[in-house]
Structures are given as structure tokens and as C-alpha cells.
Amino acid sequence: MRPLEPVSPALRAVLGIGFFVIFVAFWAWMTLGGYVNRVFLADPFSMLRDGWRLLVEDNFALDILITVWRVVGGFVLASVVAVPLGILMGAWKPFEALLEPFVSFARYLPASAFIPLLILWAGVGEIEKLLVIFVGSVFQLILIIAVSVGNTRRDLVEAAYTLGSSNRGIVRRVIVPANAPAIAETLRLVLGWAWTYVIVAELIGASSGIGYMIINSQSRLATGQIIFGIIIIGLIGLISDTAFKALNRWLFPWSLA
Amino acid sequence: MTKLAIDNVSRTFPGTHGGQPVKALQPTNLAVNANDFITILGPSGCGKSTLLRIVAGLDTPSTGRVLLDGREVTRPGPDRGMVFQSYTLFPWLTVADNIAFGLREKGTPEKERRDIVASYVDLVGLKGFENHWPKQLSGGMQQRTAIARALANDPEILLLDEPFGALDNQTRGLMQELLLGIWEKRKKTVLFVTHDIEEAIFMASRVIVMSARPGRIKSNVVVDLPHPRLYTIKTSAEFSALKARLTEEIRVEAMRTAEAH
Ligand SMILES: Nc1ncnc2c1ncn2[C@@H]1O[C@H](COP(=O)(O)OP(=O)(O)OP(=O)(O)O)[C@@H](O)[C@H]1O
Ligand SMILES: [Mg+2]
Numbered sequence: 001m002r003p004l005e006p007v008s009p010a011l012r013a014v015l016g017i018g019f020f021v022i023f024v025a026f027w028a029w030m031t032l033g034g035y036v037n038r039v040f041l042a043d044p045f046s047m048l049r050d051g052w053r054l055l056v057e058d059n060f061a062l063d064i065l066i067t068v069w070r071v072v073g074g075f076v077l078a079s080v081v082a083v084p085l086g087i088l089m090g091a092w093k094p095f096e097a098l099l100e101p102f103v104s105f106a107r108y109l110p111a112s113a114f115i116p117l118l119i120l121w122a123g124v125g126e127i128e129k130l131l132v133i134f135v136g137s138v139f140q141l142i143l144i145i146a147v148s149v150g151n152t153r154r155d156l157v158e159a160a161y162t163l164g165s166s167n168r169g170i171v172r173r174v175i176v177p178a179n180a181p182a183i184a185e186t187l188r189l190v191l192g193w194a195w196t197y198v199i200v201a202e203l204i205g206a207s208s209g210i211g212y213m214i215i216n217s218q219s220r221l222a223t224g225q226i227i228f229g230i231i232i233i234g235l236i237g238l239i240s241d242t243a244f245k246a247l248n249r250w251l252f253p254w255s256l257a
Numbered sequence: 258m259t260k261l262a263i264d265n266v267s268r269t270f271p272g273t274h275g276g277q278p279v280k281a282l283q284p285t286n287l288a289v290n291a292n293d294f295i296t297i298l299g300p301s302g303c304g305k306s307t308l309l310r311i312v313a314g315l316d317t318p319s320t321g322r323v324l325l326d327g328r329e330v331t332r333p334g335p336d337r338g339m340v341f342q343s344y345t346l347f348p349w350l351t352v353a354d355n356i357a358f359g360l361r362e363k364g365t366p367e368k369e370r371r372d373i374v375a376s377y378v379d380l381v382g383l384k385g386f387e388n389h390w391p392k393q394l395s396g397g398m399q400q401r402t403a404i405a406r407a408l409a410n411d412p413e414i415l416l417l418d419e420p421f422g423a424l425d426n427q428t429r430g431l432m433q434e435l436l437l438g439i440w441e442k443r444k445k446t447v448l449f450v451t452h453d454i455e456e457a458i459f460m461a462s463r464v465i466v467m468s469a470r471p472g473r474i475k476s477n478v479v480v481d482l483p484h485p486r487l488y489t490i491k492t493s494a495e496f497s498a499l500k501a502r503l504t505e506e507i508r509v510e511a512m513r514t515a516e517a518h
Contacts, residue, residue, distance in 0.1 A: 153345075155341060155343055155345045156345055156347060158313075158315050158333070158339075158341075158345075159339070159341065159345040159347075160347075160358070160362075161314075161315065161332075161333035161334075162313055162314075162315070162333045162334075162335070162337060162338060162339040162407075162416075163335060163338075163358050163359035163362060163406065163407075163410055164334060164335030164359050164362040164363055164410065165362050166362075169362055173358070173361075173362070174347070177347070177349045177350075178347075178348075178349065180349070252349070253390070254348050254349045254350075254390040254391075254392065255348065255349070
């Protein structure tokens with residue numbers, strides 16, 4: 001095998017799915033074979049059974065929907081703030097000098113540590129959940145976007161100036177389009193992180209959502225349900241990630257190698 | 258008749274990390290007439306790009322000033338079109354949209370813009386590639402697009418910084434003829450930087466030879482070869498005589514550069 005040599009799409013699919021199969025087979029072998037205690041780890045079949053029961057009897061679909069809404073809501077909120085601010089900071093250095101130290105500091109504040117505070121401020125309702133995700137993603141987004149904008153190819157900026165661009169024209173017609181793929185890619189990445197924040201937010205002071213179901217199942221030792229919840233998160237993540245990637249490919253055909 | 262006046266322009270870059278300041282360009286004077294095709298020839302690092310960037314307004318001179326049509330240059334503008342040493346097409350725009358970039362900034366109406374773009378696509382021989390992305394083009398095609406992009410703005414003067422430096426010999430020859438053909442047809446004022454002697458003579462109405470770093474203008478050679486020029490002229494006696502003369506001048510400078518290192 002040569003380094004960096006691409007594989008065919010068919011082989012890629014076979015290999016990718018193959019690993020899932022191996023993983024599930026190993027899990028089935030460990031649990032059905034009696035190598036681990038059923039109390040701590042459910043086997044794949046009871047997981048599916050528990051999952052099915054969750055869906056038809058406990059209206060779990062609604063929890064999934066609520067969680068998705070929280071992720072999307074918090075993430076959109078963070079993006080709406082972070083994208084313009086990141087561009088502002090990357091493009092105009094005084095803004096960067098003003099905000100960069102603070103954002104760098106704020107980025108290290110763990111979102112989960114804010115939960116008690118946010119509950120005090122906003123109660124245990126939806127606002128609090130959205131804020132956890134917002135706090136968790138917004139500073140990261142700002143910083144990554146500002147760095148990428150700051151690294152805009154100077155020769156392209158100079159070329160635009162010699163073609164008559166004004167300072168505003170440079171931002172609108174060079175900096176924004178040049179960085180759009182990187183920004184979209186950053187959003188995709190941080191959306192993944194938002195999923196971890198939402199579950200943490202739902203583990204504390206929530207009465208609905210996937211995280212709530214998981215913490216609820218723990219007290220009943222329903223490991224099948226917990227694993228089902230985790231797998232649902234993984235599946236939604238995989239789907240949204242794939243969709244995001246496809247969207248980026250469609251939006252920015254020029255940036256692909 | 259003087260289109261561009263370079264008046265006592267020098268450039269010293271401040272030293273970085275406490276190092277010595279770099280003297281890139283000694284005080285330089287040059288008058289460029291309208292419709293002149295000036296090539297600037299000099300060894301690597303002698304300040305050719307620096308001089309061109311100052312004319313473009315992308316860099317400010319340490320002393321002196323640049324006048325275009327009597328007005329002092331303070332910042333880059335569409336009256337000075339530039340083609341860079343590296344590939345600088347906007348990768349998110351198609352060939353046609355790259356060429357239209359300056360026209361859009363100017364606010365040229367859509368219909369007129371399309372006509373102008375079409376005429377320049379034709380002029381640089383890129384018909385059929387209007388909707389390609391830059392990454393789908395060869396180096397030669399990218400530089401042709403860059404030339405069209407600069408020309409479409411109808412600048413007072415065209416600045417080219419080793420535009421064909423990265424191309425192979427055959428492509429380079431074709432591009433020289435293409436650019437010269439455009440100049441013969443449209444009579445532009447051109448400042449063309451190169452370190453290729455043949456290229457400098459073939460294109461020029463006047464060759465400026467620069468000394469080794471810190472650069473200054475060492476000599477000024479009028480090229481009186483007839484127009485239209487074909488590549489065959491490169492084997493003529495006059496051409497060879499000019500080439501021999503310039504080779505000698507450049508050799509001295511290159512040796513001085515080598516000794517300095
Ligand atoms: N921004 C800068 N800061 C410091 N020094 C610089 C800068 N730009 C250029 N120089 C120095 O100025 C000198 C002239 O550079 P310039 O790029 O003008 O040379 P050149 O004649 O275009 O060379 P080449 O033919 O290799 O492109 C070089 O010694 C270079 O190191
Ligand atoms: Mg140079």
C-alpha cells in the first residue's frame with residue numbers, strides 16, 4: 001500500500017461498514033457469551049428490544065426531537081454571533097487586539113461548569129439548555145474563524161486592491177469568500193462538540209431529551225436503553241456530519257483538491 | 258508624454274528581530290512614456306519586485322515618489338493593473354468572473370461587463386474555459402487569465418512581475434508573443450519585470466538593467482527592433498548583438514551578487 005493513495009468508493013464503503021460489523025460482533029460475543037455481566041452491559045438484541053420499547057411506549061422520538069432542537073438552536077445562536085465576530089476580529093486587527101485575549105480566556109471555561117450558574121440565571125427550561133451549548137461553542141468558533149480569516153492569502157488581497165477594491169470590497173469580495181469553506185468546515189466540527197454539551201446539559205436538571213432518558217435509565221440499571229440512546233446520538237451525529245459535508249461540497253466546488 | 262515618473266524612489270526594509278535594515282533599492286529615477294513597453298532586467302534579489310510594488314502602491318517608498326499622469330501614487334488602484342509573480346486568481350471565481358472582478362468593483366453594468374469579459378477571453382485565447390475554476394487550469398492558462406483580468410480594467414499602465422517565470426520554455430515563448438500582440442494592438446503602457454534576457458529584449462521598446470542588491474538602474478537600452486515581432490526575430494543579428502551586450506552587463510551584476518554571499 002502506498003501512502004496517501006486513495007481507495008475506491010466501493011472499497012471505502014465495504015471497509016467502513018465492515019468495522020461496524022466487527023464491532024457489533026465483538027460486543028455480541030462478549031455479552032451473549034457471558035464474558036461480561038448482563039447487569040452492566042446489555043447485549044445487542046436486548047438493546048434493540050429496549051430501544052423499540054422506548055420508541056413505542058415511552059415516546060422516545062419526542063426526546064430525540066427535543067435534543068436535536070436544542071443542539072440546532074444553541075448552535076445556530078452561537079454561529080450567528082461567532083461568524084461575524086470572527087470575521088471582524090480576523091480582518092480588523094484592533095478588534096482582534098481588543099477581544100482576542102478575552103475570548104482565549106473564555107474558551108477554556110468548561111461549559112459544564114457553567115450549568116449550575118446558568119440554572120440559577122435561566123432556570124431549568126430550554127433557555128438554559130441553549131445557553132450551555134452557546135457558551136460551549138461560541139468562543140471556540142470565534143477563535144478558529146478569526147485565525148483562519150487572519151491567514152487570508154495576502155497576495156489575493158493585494159490583487160483585489162490593484163483591481164480597484166475598497167477596504168469594504170476586500171472584506172466582502174475576498175476575505176469572506178476565501179474563508180467560507182474553512183468557516184463551514186469549522187461549523188461542522190463544532191457542531192459535533194455541541195452534541196456533547198447538550199447531553200451534559202440534559203444530565204442535570206432536565207425532564208426531557210436523550211440525556212435525560214440516559215440518566216433516568218441509569219437508576220433502573222437499564223443499560224440496553226442507555227446504549228440505545230448513545231447509539232442514536234452517534235447515528236444522528238453521523239447523518240448530520242455527512243449532510244454537512246455534502247452541503248459544503250455542493251457550496252464550494254472550487255475548494256476541493 | 259511622460260506617463261509614469263519614478264522620482265528618486267528608494268526602499269529600505271527595517272531589520273527584523275534586531276537585524277540590520279535591508280537596503281533593497283537605491284534611489285531610482287525613471288520616466289516611462291505613454292505606450293512604452295519597458296522591461297526591467299536584473300539579478301534575483303535586486304529589488305525588481307520591490308520597485309514594481311511601489312509603483313502599484315502596494316508598498317511605500319522610503320524616499321521619493323511615483324507620479325502617474327502627474328498625480329502622486331499613494332495607494333493601489335485600478336489605474337495600475339498588476340500581474341503577479343505567483344498565481345493570484347481568486348480560486349472561488351470562474352475564469353469569467355475573475356476577469357470581471359475589477360469591472361464589478363467599478364460597477365460596470367452587467368451587459369457591458371459580459372461583453373468586455375467575452376472580448377478578453379477571446380484575446381487571451383481562453384474560449385471554452387470561461388466557466389472553469391482556476392484549479393482546473395494549467396499555469397499558462399492561469400497567467401493568461403490574470404493578464405486578461407488586469408487588462409479588462411483598462412488600466413493606465415500594466416505592471417507585470419515575472420508573469421511567465423514559472424512556465425516552461427515553449428509556453429513562455431507563446432505567452433510572450435501573445436502579450437506582445439496585445440500590446441501592438443491595444444497600445445498600453447507596460448512595465449515588465451523579468452530576469453530572462455531574451456524575454457526582456459523580445460518584448461521591450463526599452464530594457465532597464467538593474468544592478469545587484471541594493472538595486473539601482475545601471476543602464477537603459479533602447480530596443481529598435483521592428484514591429485510586429487515574431488519569434489523568428491530572436492535569431493536575427495540585431496537581436497543577438499543586443500543579447501550579447503545585455504548578457505555581459507547582467508553577468509557582472511550576477512557575479513557581484515554571488516561574491517556578496
Ligand atoms: N517585506 C520585506 N521585508 C524585508 N526585506 C524584503 C521584503 N521584501 C523584499 N525584501 C528584500 O529586498 C530585496 C529585494 O527583493 P525583491 O523581491 O524586490 O527582489 P527581486 O528582484 O524581485 O528578486 P526575484 O527576481 O528573485 O523575484 C531582497 O533582498 C529581499 O530579501
Ligand atoms: Mg521578484
